[in-house]
Amino acid sequence: MPSNNPDSKTSAAHGTPAGVFSSLTLEEMQAVARKLRRHIVSMIGKAGSGHPGGSLSAVEIITALFFHVMRHKPSDLCWPERDRFILSKGHAAPLLYASLAECGYYPPEELATLRRLGSRLQGHVDRTCTPGVEMSAGALGQGLSFGIGVALAGRLNSQDYHVYVLLGDGECDEGQVWEAAMAAAHFKVDNLTAIVDNNGIQLDGWNRDIMNLEPFGKKWEAFGWQVIEVDGHDLSRLVDALEKAKRVEGKPAVVIAHTIKGKGVSFMENKVDFHGKAPDAAQLELAMKELA
């Protein structure tokens, strides 16, 4: 697994002399993923509300992006050449907040303020509040359109940054996702990669029972996208898939990451109930033990 950062001699979490975040090794990323899971469960437990299921399912996706694939500078939020990450499934805010903290955008202690009055960490992501958050989200289906705009601006400005948009699979019920899918292919936006956290569950139940998305990959293909399917909890394969997606030319690419909702906490895994429910005190203790 090659580093995407030629300056990187070490894998220290706080970057190279230029301030560009250094790519971590596989072992280091695995440790980060465990840490992010602990943050997620503990933040949501403390807040007493939030969405653990869809945060836990996307931990490896975000880890691969922020700690290996993406070029970014936690010390310079407006660095023009930074790769852009857009969290379209805005309810996975705790996961993004934890990752940004671990990258050094703000101190991890701040994670305890999630959803509190006056906190920079809002219930759903808000670009006006949190350093490193590129787009406000929460109402589903809007991130891919926004990402196309960011990608088109990069093309107009001859900048070579790449745009990553993370969607939920349930989110793809929204018609706007497919308007955007059509447009991205039409405009030949190849500096954008969509990633779908394909955990199979939405708020009311399993996707296949609530609103069937299949044949999911074929739909994206029919809309003109390069489709790459991958085990969304295998960091090594995820990194390869994301780097392969970035190299696709002349059309956009989507990485369909097959994941498990609530991954890592036994009693949350594949449980519809933990889409949007915080663990109680006993569950929190148990979960933290499992994630130790």
Add this chain to the structure above:
Amino acid sequence: MPQEVAMREAYGKALVEMGRENPDIVVLDADLSKSTMTHFFAKEFPKRFFDCGIAEQNMVGIAAGLAASGKIPFASTFAVFMPGRCFDQVRMSIAQPRLNVKLVSTHSGITVGEDGISHQAIEDLALANSFPGFNIVVPADAIEAVQAVKFAAATDGPFYIRLVRPKSPLIYDERYRFEPGKASVLREGVDVAIIATGLMVVEALKASEILKSDGISCRVLNMSSLKPFDEQAVNTAATETGAIVTAEEHLEHGGLGSTVARIVAKYHPVPVEIVAIKDTYAESAKPDELMQKYGLTAKNIEQAVRRVIERKKR
């Protein structure tokens, strides 16, 4: 007769002019560029023009992404589709993060005419007024439309600019300068203030002429800036004239009349009459026929003035 010019044609040409000066200006449309007149820009700057097809939600989302990346996007379609069709996209992707997107809708109100109620936007100002932090401009003629568009391009933040389909008489000359949050005083008067917006400004001026011959002195204000709103001009009008008539080509709910009534009730209660569409949809017909049937003419303003002056005497 003053010269008649279509606001949307003036807008389309202004985009080209601004595009030549500022490479960051980009334009989006939703398959209506020949009607919204963004096609002028498309022709001169094909790489900076994005026809998003018949997909307004996606269009405003792309505009938000462009704005977040330093571009100055102008997105256009009919007023019935924006902000209506893409309300939540404007709300979350543009209004909440206060992004620098300029929404310029054409074909607002009932002067769309024969296309009928599906195409007559009479609720758009209520929708746009509900976004905290938005700038809203309803120009009264083509000269003001160009001024507003140039002002929007030069000012950071989200804008909704509401244009109409038909040609309309010019009330300003080239020396006019649009000021945000400022009413433009077109006639001084002491008996009543007529506060109008959009195409109704011309009707207000006509009404004031008729009333003048009856010895009624009307102050006429063009309230093109609905957000920010010139509360002071309304206060002054209420204090100095003691009676107010508003006029707009929009529902009575959530537009100019309801804003003026809120301010008057809050600071200086005086009788107010609202000339607007009364809680109904219209129908297909010629624009002039509709303006008459739905009560949006100089005659309706004149009658409202007479009523409000009667109420003032009580």
